[in-house]
Amino acid sequence: MTLEIGLVFPGQGSQSVGMGKALYDAHPSLKPVYDEASTVLGYDIAGLCFTGPADRLNRTEFTQPALLVSSVAALKLFEPVGIKPVAVAGHSLGEYSALVAAGGVSFRDAVGLVQKRGRYMSEAVAPGAGLVAALLGLTADAVKDVCRTASPVGVVAAANFNSPGQVVIAGEKAAVERAIELAKAQGCKKAIPLPVSVPVHTPLMQQAADRLAKDLAMVRWSDLRAPLVNNAEAKAISRAHEIPASLVRQLPSSVLWEDTVQTMGRMGVTTFVEIGPGTVLTGLIKRILPEAKLLNVNDPKSLDATLKAVS
Numbered sequence: 344m345t346l347e348i349g350l351v352f353p354g355q356g357s358q359s360v361g362m363g364k365a366l367y368d369a370h371p372s373l374k375p376v377y378d379e380a381s382t383v384l385g386y387d388i389a390g391l392c393f394t395g396p397a398d399r400l401n402r403t404e405f406t407q408p409a410l411l412v413s414s415v416a417a418l419k420l421f422e423p424v425g426i427k428p429v430a431v432a433g434h435s436l437g438e439y440s441a442l443v444a445a446g447g448v449s450f451r452d453a454v455g456l457v458q459k460r461g462r463y464m465s466e467a468v469a470p471g472a473g474l475v476a477a478l479l480g481l482t483a484d485a486v487k488d489v490c491r492t493a494s495p496v497g498v499v500a501a502a503n504f505n506s507p508g509q510v511v512i513a514g515e516k517a518a519v520e521r522a523i524e525l526a527k528a529q530g531c532k533k534a535i536p537l538p539v540s541v542p543v544h545t546p547l548m549q550q551a552a553d554r555l556a557k558d559l560a561m562v563r564w565s566d567l568r569a570p571l572v573n574n575a576e577a578k579a580i581s582r583a584h585e586i587p588a589s590l591v592r593q594l595p596s597s598v599l600w601e602d603t604v605q606t607m608g609r610m611g612v613t614t615f616v617e618i619g620p621g622t623v624l625t626g627l628i629k630r631i632l633p634e635a636k637l638l639n640v641n642d643p644k645s646l647d648a649t650l651k652a653v654s
Contacts, residue, residue: 349612352437414619473542480532577602
């Protein structure tokens with residue numbers, strides 16, 4: 344039986360101290376991946392991923408390279424199977440991992456870009472000025488209304504449409520707090536503050552996007568071996584010239600994850616493999632496409648189970 348596979352890669356919020364260590368210990372061939380990234384970054388990325396400290400790992404400018412490197416290391420162990428995915432996608436930062444997987448950009452260039460992306464995002468909003476929270480139990484339209492109603496207090500927007508009944512909002516702290524109050528009055532079951540240090544995917548990120556555009560223009564992009572379903576429009580792109588503009592639009596725009604997964608389903612994907620730390624995307628996809636087969640690669644056990652399932 345041929346599996347129609349889509350590869351998906353996690354974004355911020357999936358990081359944790361110790362991520363990737365079990366795979367690294369079991370597969371010494373991964374050392375060059377971490378060494379190459381450390382050379383680009385100027386610090387020991389393996390040490391940060393494996394031993395933290397957590398407060399440093401959770402800072403956007405460090406989280407982003409750490410997740411990219413951990414995901415690409417996991418990908419290296421899956422790639423020898425030789426499966427050509429129907430499509431790839433990544434959640435926010437994960438889009439860079441997906442582009443490496445699809446051959447759109449070199450690993451080295453991707454590491455340098457996400458380091459800058461994280462720094463520009465951190466510098467766009469003063470520390471402590473922003474807030475990010477997941478709202479559970481409201482429709483997408485209800486969340487948009489709540490953000491509109493709270494907007495006189497400050498910038499607040501729907502940042503991620505993650506799955507039915509789960510929308511992440513972000514923006515200026517007071518405005519997000521007001522939106523949470525309004526959401527609860529509308530019947531929101533739960534509002535969960537997230538360990539993301541900047542309000543990404545809101546208009547507050549336009550300045551960071553403008554800075555990043557210059558760096559993206561300096562990088563060599565290639566046509567993709569498998570189409571990427573992008574965050575900004577949930578649209579499949581595969582040509583080199585489409586990629587930088589899509590990544591610029593991604594930063595101040597909502598992540599349309601629910602639509603992205605639906606698009607992949609319409610393209611024929613029946614099995615989703617989440618590659619990298621955690622299983623956040625696996626949980627979301629289960630709610631979006633309950634009939635999909637779900638696999639992941641984040642430790643030796645899940646790697647073995649996935650390799651068995653796809654071989």
